Amino acid sequence: MVLIVNGERQEVEATDVATLLRDLGFDGSFYAVAVNQEVVRRARWGEIRLAEGDSVEILTPRQGG
């Protein structure tokens, strides 16, 4: 199915957040994830079902002022 991952359309097999991160090579330790502008806590990455057209934001710590 097609998801919008960090603003870009992407064809994916994954149907949950944990699998999506693994499939896309997000193998660092520090991520926060929102699906359709709602936070998905790390503990629920394996539970949340992704649907066609969902918008997924994958964020990490960055420099800030």
Added chain:
Amino acid sequence: MDLYGQSVSSRLLIGTALYPSPAVMEGALKASGSGIVTVSLRREAAGGRAGDSFWRIIQSLGAKVLPNTAGCRTVKEAVTTAELARELFGTPWIKLEVIGDDETLQPDVVALVEAAATLIRHGFEVFPYTTEDVTVATRLVEAGCRVVMPWASPIGSGQGIVNRNALRTLRARLPDVTLIVDAGLGAPSHAAEAMELGYDGVLLNTAIAKANDPVGMARAFALAVEAGRAGYEAGLMPPRDFASPSTPVVGTPFWHAAG
């Protein structure tokens, strides 16, 4: 100063952006003596490790982290970003920015008050970046903010305090709120001025990060903050319109001797 019940020894809060290198950033943060650093959240590229390496440096410093909502333009964006920050950084602290104008980065104070109220209901400890407007600051306090952060001048402009009278009024009207001047400070003297006005602290980034020697400038700001605070606590003399001799007049040589 008191930040939501936590006592913090340094009155200087430092941003982590715009440094020439991570090593210089680390040196500047140490030289500043600051115990609190601001950070942000940004999209990570697939396979990217920028977030991981940055976060490990910050963790190694042992500073408290104040995540921001920089770049947010709506209440919804700011609230969601704050929720993500709490998830990622494990802190209820959030520097709340809701930007209303691209050129000045002036806060959208209407959205700011609404977002602050929502976040406080959700258990956040909100540090709102706002203007010097006393009514807006009062609304933020009524919403539950125990810290308010008015700007000195637009973010990154280095203009220093452009509305000194309003900042003085704000301090006088909100004596029990922790007030931190955030944004626009360009020189150590600007930071000292904010502290002399009775502000509890200052938050800055660009003036240090973009100095020729960020480590030296971080130390300069630390000294200025300390000097300004000491001056405020010692009690500044009131200015007056005319001169008043400091050397005694009585016994002046040749007094009335001529003629």
